[in-house]
Amino acid sequence: MHTVVSGYSDRGYERLTKVFGRVWSGGLGGGALAVFDNGVPVVDIWCGNRDARGEQPWTESTAAVIYSASKGLSSIVIHRLADRGLIDYDNPVAEYWPDFAAEGKSDITVRQVLSHTAGLSALSGMSRSVHDALDHELMQRRLASSRRDELAGKPAYHALTIGWLLAGIAKHVTGKDMRTLYQDELCAPLGLTQLSLGTPRPPVQVADYVDPRRVFTAVARDNLLARGTRFPAALGGASCRALYMGPGTARMVATSPEKYLTGTQMPAANAISTARDLGRVYAALATDGRVGADRLLSAERVRMFDGERRWQRDRVIGLPMSWNLGFHRSPVPGLAPGFGHVGLSGCFGWADVNSGLSVGFVHNRLPSTLVGDLGAFLWLVPLALRGQRAARRLGGPGATATDMPVAS
Missing domain, CATH: 3.40.710.10 (DD-peptidase/beta-lactamase superfamily)
Structure with missing residues (x-):
């Protein structure tokens, strides 16, 4: 059985693309993944289905409610x-x-x-x-x-x-x-058209x-x-x-x-986004506050987000968390460097200032696999960093691919 991953990825990110395709190989929903290297898009892929019946394919303009990644x-x-x-x-x-x-x-x-x-x-x-x-x-x-x-x-x-x-x-x-x-x-x-709080603008389609x-x-x-x-x-x-x-x-x-969720304003839970737009926002946080010529925040402001690392047990979550100005780090220190915010379903936006890498991940599967879905960033971020190192060994961006069959 093969799963078709649509979009593009630079050379060096083949492992990340393959793993991403396997996630959706059983027909269990769909999703999208975007990676930026110092503000430059290097991965923009999607796969699977956007409807509960498994009949409508995930497309370039499919977005998802990202739950707590809204924070x-x-x-x-x-x-x-x-x-x-x-x-x-x-x-x-x-x-x-x-x-x-x-x-x-x-x-x-x-x-x-x-x-x-x-x-x-x-x-x-x-x-x-x-x-x-x-x-x-x-x-x-x-x-x-x-x-x-x-x-x-x-x-x-x-x-x-x-x-x-x-x-x-x-x-x-x-x-x-x-x-x-x-x-x-x-x-x-940032010139984004596929991100909103609640009701999205056409032609964005919200996944079931x-x-x-x-x-x-x-x-x-x-x-x-x-x-x-x-x-x-x-x-x-x-x-x-x-x-x-x-x-x-x-x-x-x-x-x-x-x-x-689409008609209300629940700023902690009902932002709607594609992976591309979510990753682009965090691309500004992984650099000096800019993505290309577009500035989101000052460089001084962005430096505050990668501040002191203090893990304390959160009384609601029950895990050791390191909160700083609205963002969190990995509850497992060192496993996924950087900061960002993960949502209920495992959707997340993430930035790593040391590598300049940012990741946006959205999908439509409730956390039936619990640890696997909620901890998605713990394996996707390291895979993206590995891809970045491989891409640099290959001498930078190479040919991109679309409609890539991935063995599952």
Whole structure:
């Protein structure tokens, strides 16, 4: 059996292309992968199917909901505003958003929000139903009027709340919602047409999500999440409280994103992108803030993202995490160098300043293989780095290929 990988890749990246093709050889959804070397595209490939029936092939303009990989993009919006002197990371959020000072939160800083230490990770109590969570303005108001929880000051993944917090800060600084800011602060500077917060622009097609082994659908049941919110933090309660939006949570996550996620603004979870556009954003973070002639951020700002390496156990995720200004490193130090953000399904954007390499990976398979899907960056990033070294041994870019058959 052969799987056809469409697109192109430079010489040296054959191993990466072959492994990528094998991922989709069983008809289990589809995806796309883009790699940039110092801002130059060296891999742009896609494979598999974009619909749940396995009948429609993934194409060059197929995009996917990237879940928590959205957080990296929403953080970059804040960094763009900071670059212009509109935001200081160490200023209190309430300086920009006065209502946020309620319930003793006047000292929480923007930096604490970006590092998941603001003590506002718990969604339960703020969202009584999925419909509440789909109303981004309502969620911003509830966060502003809420009190911090017992995990304040400790790393505790703000799985959904960080998106509304960043949107609230940005709205009070610019007067614009986060969907508009995605266009103004991410797409316009880099000339992107296949990236959006929620509803994409034609001809972009949003892939259906598939759960081929039904593991995720079985695990993410409302009754399990609701029961878990009553557990102590150490027994998984913190994780459930950060994820449970109310009745209908599992259905929203496990069904077609067109029905629930494309129409709202959930800046921590519903960005939609092709691998190419996601990789191009991170290409600016892997260099000096530019991609070719297009500048996204100042070189000084970008240098901040590859800062101090401190791994601490995250009270929600349960893994050692190194958070810095909205990005994270590999929970396994040294295995995938660089920083970025991975989403629920394993989609991710990644940058490595030492090599100048950036990677964008999107797909439509819910994490039925759990470790395999969520840890995709742990093997794709090293493979991309190996390809970069091979390409340089070969003397730079070579002939590209399209419609490549890959044995599976």
